[in-house]
Amino acid sequence: MKLSIVTTMYRSAPYLREFYARAIKAADVVTDDYEIIFVNDGSPDDSLDTALSLYGKDAKVKVVDLSRNFGHHKAIMTGLGYARGDIVFLIDCDMEEEPELLGRFHEEMKKTGADVVYGVQEKRKGGLLERMTGDMFYRLFNMLSNYPVPANLTCLRLMTGRYVKSLVEHKDREIFLAGLWAITGYRQVPVAIKKLHKGSSTYTFGRKLSVLVNSITSFSNRPLVFIFYLGFIIIAFSGSAAIYLVVRRVFFGVLLAGWPSLIVSVWMLGGLTIFCVGVIGIYLSKIFMETKDRPYTVIRAVYERNKDSGGRK
Secondary structure, three states, X not given: OOEEEEEEEOOOHHHHHHHHHHHHHHHHHHOOOEEEEEXXXXXXXXXXXXXXHHHHHOXXXXXXXXXXXXXXXXXXXXXXXXXXXXXXXXXXXXXXXOOOHHHXXXXXXXXXXXXXXXXXXXXXXXXXXXXXXXXXXXXXXXXXXXXXXXXXXXXXXXXXXXXXXXXXXXXXXXXXXXXXXXXXXXXXXXXXXXXXXXXXXXXXXXXXXXXXXXXXXXXXXXXXXXXXXXXXXXXXXXXXXXXXXXXXXXXXXXXXXXXXXHHHHHHHHHHHHHHHHHHHHHHHHHHHHHHHOOOOOOEEEEEOOOOXXXXXX
16 A cells, blocks of 8 residues: 555534545545545544445545544544555645645655655634634743644644554553654654635634643643742742841841731742642643553444455554
8 A cells, every 4th residue: 555545524524525536636646556544533413424425435445433532633543543555644634734735745755755744834824812822832832841843733744654653653542643743753844834724623722721731741741840949949938038037026126017918928829839739630640541551542433445454553
């Protein structure tokens, strides 16, 4: 198998037929030996039925049906595990990224000899708030992480089989794909692309915040180190203040009345303590989840013509 095209489905029914038609045209330019893998991430619409209808007409289509919604990144990793191609093209099927970019990425891979050619947005899509929160996400992550990732990274990428094999060997239960892409290594080359805007995103502000917390705590211990130094600074500051008050009382007979400042200090230190305990709790919860060793997705069914040809597991 020369080429695998992998995509995930969640509320994707309106785009699937157009995506399929354009994807096979793009694939035919590269090779006639290819497969298209649709991963149904518990989509509540008729995405699965549409994909199965394509499967019924085209032997090159494979459908992986997950038992429920596990999340975009976990669905992607599952799909990559079933890819058999020498090169693997990962793309979302919502038509925000053009399938025709496969040819451009393939030429870049041949020219540079890279194992990964990935897309970065020329200009981040969406309104002012979305652009600001996106920029803040990358700044915070790269500031706190040991493995910085490119800003405005997209899921669109063309990868060699050996890179994909190394990537799917990661068994993290809490998956942050951009981080896994970075720590897997190999030579990776960016290509600037224009990402189209197709209505509202399924990533709400709350979901983006959850991704930020998960990504930082999955790939960095710097928040824990920060807590240590913060505690040290507070102890040093409060110790100096205590000595100052004792000296004023003993040598100058001055007693400062400051109930409001005392209450504010108690509230501030109490909130800080709760925050620090919360950060530690997040790390402990991740340890708890990883030690369970549960599969990160459950597959209900796999629809493929050649069932004895396994993917990368």
